[in-house]
Amino acid sequence: RIVGLGDFDARVNGKRLADTGMNQPWSQYEKTIYYRDFDISALVGQGTNCVGVMLGNSFWNNPNPPPGRYNKHGPQRKADEPFLLCAEVRFEPPRGNARSIGTDDTWRTANGPIVFSHVYAGEDFDARAQQPGWDCAGFDDYAWRPARQASAPPGKLTPLSCPGIKTFEPEAPASVKQPAPGVFLYSFPQNTAAQLRVEVAGGKAGDRIQFRCGEHKNTQDRLFGGYIVGSDIVTDGRALAHQWAFFYLGMQFIEVTGAVPEGEANPGNLPVIRRLELVPVRAGLAETGSFKCSSDLYNRTHQLIDSAMRANMSWVMTDCPHREKLGWLECAYLLEPSFLYRYEGREWFGKIAGDIRDAQEPTGRVLTVAPSYPAGRFPGAFDWTVEWGAASVLVPWQHYVWFGDKQILRDNFNMMRRFTDFIGTEAKDGIAPGGLGDWYDYGHGKPPGPSRFTPTELSATATWGLCAQAVSRAAEALGRTEEARTYRELHSRIAADFQRHFQDPATRKLRHNGSPQCANAMALCADLVPQSDRALLVKDIISDLEARGWQQTPGDVGHVYFIRALAAAGRSDVLHRVYSRTGLGSYGGILAKGLTSLPETWDAMMDGRQSLNHCMLGHVMEWYYGYVGGIRQATNSVGWREILIAPNPGPLTSAETAVQTPRGCVVSRWREDGATFYLEVELPKGVKATAILPSGARKALHSGKQALQEHLTKTAN
Numbered sequence: 001r002i003v004g005l006g007d008f009d010a011r012v013n014g015k016r017l018a019d020t021g022m023n024q025p026w027s028q029y030e031k032t033i034y035y036r037d038f039d040i041s042a043l044v045g046q047g048t049n050c051v052g053v054m055l056g057n058s059f060w061n062n063p064n065p066p067p068g069r070y071n072k073h074g075p076q077r078k079a080d081e082p083f084l085l086c087a088e089v090r091f092e093p094p095r096g097n098a099r100s101i102g103t104d105d106t107w108r109t110a111n112g113p114i115v116f117s118h119v120y121a122g123e124d125f126d127a128r129a130q131q132p133g134w135d136c137a138g139f140d141d142y143a144w145r146p147a148r149q150a151s152a153p154p155g156k157l158t159p160l161s162c163p164g165i166k167t168f169e170p171e172a173p174a175s176v177k178q179p180a181p182g183v184f185l186y187s188f189p190q191n192t193a194a195q196l197r198v199e200v201a202g203g204k205a206g207d208r209i210q211f212r213c214g215e216h217k218n219t220q221d222r223l224f225g226g227y228i229v230g231s232d233i234v235t236d237g238r239a240l241a242h243q244w245a246f247f248y249l250g251m252q253f254i255e256v257t258g259a260v261p262e263g264e265a266n267p268g269n270l271p272v273i274r275r276l277e278l279v280p281v282r283a284g285l286a287e288t289g290s291f292k293c294s295s296d297l298y299n300r301t302h303q304l305i306d307s308a309m310r311a312n313m314s315w316v317m318t319d320c321p322h323r324e325k326l327g328w329l330e331c332a333y334l335l336e337p338s339f340l341y342r343y344e345g346r347e348w349f350g351k352i353a354g355d356i357r358d359a360q361e362p363t364g365r366v367l368t369v370a371p372s373y374p375a376g377r378f379p380g381a382f383d384w385t386v387e388w389g390a391a392s393v394l395v396p397w398q399h400y401v402w403f404g405d406k407q408i409l410r411d412n413f414n415m416m417r418r419f420t421d422f423i424g425t426e427a428k429d430g431i432a433p434g435g436l437g438d439w440y441d442y443g444h445g446k447p448p449g450p451s452r453f454t455p456t457e458l459s460a461t462a463t464w465g466l467c468a469q470a471v472s473r474a475a476e477a478l479g480r481t482e483e484a485r486t487y488r489e490l491h492s493r494i495a496a497d498f499q500r501h502f503q504d505p506a507t508r509k510l511r512h513n514g515s516p517q518c519a520n521a522m523a524l525c526a527d528l529v530p531q532s533d534r535a536l537l538v539k540d541i542i543s544d545l546e547a548r549g550w551q552q553t554p555g556d557v558g559h560v561y562f563i564r565a566l567a568a569a570g571r572s573d574v575l576h577r578v579y580s581r582t583g584l585g586s587y588g589g590i591l592a593k594g595l596t597s598l599p600e601t602w603d604a605m606m607d608g609r610q611s612l613n614h615c616m617l618g619h620v621m622e623w624y625y626g627y628v629g630g631i632r633q634a635t636n637s638v639g640w641r642e643i644l645i646a647p648n649p650g651p652l653t654s655a656e657t658a659v660q661t662p663r664g665c666v667v668s669r670w671r672e673d674g675a676t677f678y679l680e681v682e683l684p685k686g687v688k689a690t691a692i693l694p695s696g697a698r699k700a701l702h703s704g705k706q707a708l709q710e711h712l713t714k715t716a717n
Helices: 296-311 329-334 336-342 346-359 391-403 407-426 456-477 481-502 517-525 531-547 558-568 572-579 587-592 620-628
Strands: 002-005 007-012 032-035 051-056 084-091 099-102 114-118 122-126 156-159 165-167 175-180 183-201 205-214 229-236 240-243 249-257 272-283 289-293 631-633 642-645 654-661 664-673 676-683 688-692 698-701 704-711
Touching (some): 002 051, 183 229, 296 620, 391 456, 407 456, 407 481, 456 481, 481 517, 517 558, 558 620, 620 631, 642 664, 642 676
Parallel strands (some): 032 156, 642 688
Antiparallel strands (some): 165 272, 175 183, 183 240, 183 272, 664 676, 676 704, 688 698
């Protein structure tokens, strides 16, 4: 059992306990500190055994990096104690009494070969400082210092239940070029969140190899941009194999100076790089969903988004794995269903909800990031915005809807209620305060940033409505009848104020700043307009799309509501038009630029400033699984008790989708063959399920395997 702050790489008799040194979960340290348990039975033997731990900074203690190293907003946090270790080895023999050995001042410490470690600025390694055998029995630690006992930090010790960070299959470079004398560029096939692993031979002690890592390269094969990260290795004149311990980075390219690749001319007798690899790292969430169809574009889009999802699966859902590495909260709830279709996220999203709960302020306010780093805070709307803080309500609510476990609501109901109430204290004339709004909306011809097309007060108020609705339903699920009524009434008041401020009484359309797509979609999803006006708002979205050549305009916040509103209205045919596009501002256009993960902008700006590995516009995954494959819950179902198999083929001829739900595996395979539609379904026991065929015909389904078919009648669009 171990806590190592900021991060720890633990070994028993020279064997690592985990794939990497990134083993201490990020948390709101003053509230919660996670401990981890490892079974070391196979690593200990008769006689003397040794436990050794290397400690690094992580977010616990991030001092200023050397000049020229990338850092985000200066020092992130400084701990009173740079490193803290609390560990216990417990022996439980088959017979006899259990006993424990814990950390105290008989442990001994020394500086290690990792001479610099920083969440943003990289990690440096000096091979001359290695002490071979330091983590094995019999090592002479006479020159080491006794450990110093320290006061325990205030955070509550809590067992970690979600998977730790794991390594995955290493990637070899696709090419190695020499764009300038002494400079070698290693290009990898995939932009990924990874650790650098290198094998070096030759050179002399004290030789310094410099690695510059990033995701943007120019036409001269040189790295450029604002968040290139450096990492140095100083050799000891002997063969060396090294992998980053506490640091990882989203990257695709590595520039090397101070060494030469094996086989290159080496007149300066520099160290020789025998191997350089990227080792992908991410939270070890099991894959639970798969999707493939007859559209190569859709399949490649699925892979593009999935790559970004993987790269941002850390101790939190990061929005990018390089310049941020923070839990920006709009991603957490807007992408939660997409992640849950693809990965087992029960414990992971439970931890995310706990991080938000710990970060919530006494007023009920929730900032844009949880855990709440950096200590220096962000300016203006980047500090707090309704559409980001809403994760405090919608992450636990969506978790309950997916898994059907009321414990997530019991744990978080007060957080949900307090945030929703806090918005009310900030509202003016019934309208929530505007902030970043539909971040990075598209099609207005202006640089990406806060919403242009949609009034920020509109999206904030619609989000408030979603929160009130979720709190009401959560209260009902928990049997808190009076609170359920209170928040239903709040939702009704929000709807009335929304209509008064944003709906034209004559045309019944919503006011916007050039495109109705986000505004209308959010109003529809939040149930803020009368039933009689819903068809009008859907038609208004479609008219705007048609006028723009089927170009979607919503950004980070509005995009998922755009999908949900049209899909729920039975207009997946429109979504097929949108997501079959290949020009600028589309998934197809992003793929045409050769990108291997999803960027943060719809037009994939490769200017060195914009991220090329964001998951924040990947919401189409939810539609692929729920509407193209057709596997989704029925309205008002929770925990997958009632399932719909309702594919929307559009221009496709086949699709195969599988989802491991909390009830068991659900499979939908469909194909069109001439004028006949064939559907094969596999269902677990104990669920109620209905198939909705392309004609609209509904068929009751039973557990196990079954096949259906119907004659197709096609009409031209």
